[in-house]
Amino acid sequence: xxxxxxxxxxxxxxxxxxxxxxxxxxxxxxxxxxxxxxxxxxxxxxxxxxxxxxxxxxxxxxxxxxxxxxxxxxxxxxxxxxxxxxxxxxxxxxxxxxxxxxxxxxxxxxxxxxxxx
Amino acid sequence: xxxxxxxxxxxxxxxxxxxxxxxxxxxxxxxxxxxxxxxxxxxxxxxxxxxxxxxxxxxxxxxxxxxxxxxxxxxxxxxxxxxxxxxxxxxxxxxxxxxxxxxxxxxxxxxxxxx
Numbered sequence: 001x002x003x004x005x006x007x008x009x010x011x012x013x014x015x016x017x018x019x020x021x022x023x024x025x026x027x028x029x030x031x032x033x034x035x036x037x038x039x040x041x042x043x044x045x046x047x048x049x050x051x052x053x054x055x056x057x058x059x060x061x062x063x064x065x066x067x068x069x070x071x072x073x074x075x076x077x078x079x080x081x082x083x084x085x086x087x088x089x090x091x092x093x094x095x096x097x098x099x100x101x102x103x104x105x106x107x108x109x110x111x112x113x114x115x116x117x
Numbered sequence: 118x119x120x121x122x123x124x125x126x127x128x129x130x131x132x133x134x135x136x137x138x139x140x141x142x143x144x145x146x147x148x149x150x151x152x153x154x155x156x157x158x159x160x161x162x163x164x165x166x167x168x169x170x171x172x173x174x175x176x177x178x179x180x181x182x183x184x185x186x187x188x189x190x191x192x193x194x195x196x197x198x199x200x201x202x203x204x205x206x207x208x209x210x211x212x213x214x215x216x217x218x219x220x221x222x223x224x225x226x227x228x229x230x231x232x
Contacts, residue, residue, distance in 0.1 A: 033219060042121075042207050042222030043161070056219070091160065097218065105149075105211070106220055110160035 002026060004109035006092050012115045013082055020078045021112045025094030032075050033106060034067055035091040036060065043091050049075060050097060082116045089113050119144045119212050123223035130198050131231050138193040138226050140208030149211035150191040151220070152182055156204045164206075167191065178202070203230045 005024045013019050025032050030051050035043035046065070047057045051072040061067075064082075069075040079086055090113075093106040120143045130136050142148055149168050153161040165176025172184040182193045191208060208223045 031218065035220075040225070042209070042225050043220075045219040045221070048219060093220070095218070104218065105166065108153075108161045113158070 004092055004094050004107050006090075006109040006112050008112060009110060010113045010115075012117065014117050015082055015084060017082055018078065018080045019082060019114065020076055021090055021092075021114075023075045023077070023092030023094075023109060025074070025092070026096075026107055027073075029094035029096050029107075030072070031095045031097040031104065031106075032069055033093040033095075034075070034077055035093065037089040037091060037111070038087075043089075046077075079114075082114075084116045087114055087116045119210055119221045121208050121210050121221055121223035123206075123208055123226050125226045126224070127227040127229060129229040129231060132200050133197050136193075136195045136198045136202070136228070138206050138208075138228070140191045140193065140223060141189050142191060142208070142210045143189065144210050144212070148184075148191075150182075150184060151209040151211065152176065152180070152191075152193045153207045153209060153222075154178075154204050155207065155225075161207070164193070198228075198230055200230045200232065203228055 007022045033048040034046040037043040047067050049069040052069050064080045067077045089111045091111045092109040095104040095106045122141045151166045152164040164180050165174045167174045167184045174182050180195050205225045205227050207225045209220050212219050
């Protein structure tokens, strides 16, 4: 399978705990995105990387959230001191960004569903 | 700012009937438009996309969509709905380099199919 993979698929945690999610993009893709989808809503952009550089962060990404892509391959999203409002599906996507192209199609992973009790 | 509006929160159609899901977008440049489908608890599946060229786009599962620049619309259609089409449908626009290349989604339309 050469698609985007995410781990874990489901995570249940207690309020106040820290959680970390992993995303493995399509291997040749240099851009990686994180989105959050709450119940009844469309996915909302959180942040994106080009190679290992984090180029944009949404205002949705509070200081409890941190994302990394240390070697320009896989990425992790950590949420510290989780709150019930963090319960959502966290989606990862990747794309191949080429110079001169104004847009590159993003391929989405299956998501990690987080439940904070 | 870029945005996507799906005016219908939910739609119910009879199996075998035709379907049209509405989508309006706001984007300053040439839009890159998508329709995704999501079944409960599942990830997003791309139905079709429009980047340029013919404004009538064919997708998977018998879906098609028409880009109308004058109306800023990208409505999704299917001539005959099957019970397995019941799901959530999201219209999305891809922001270009001035928008960080992110994908901006509408709030979704939930499709119910009755026998």
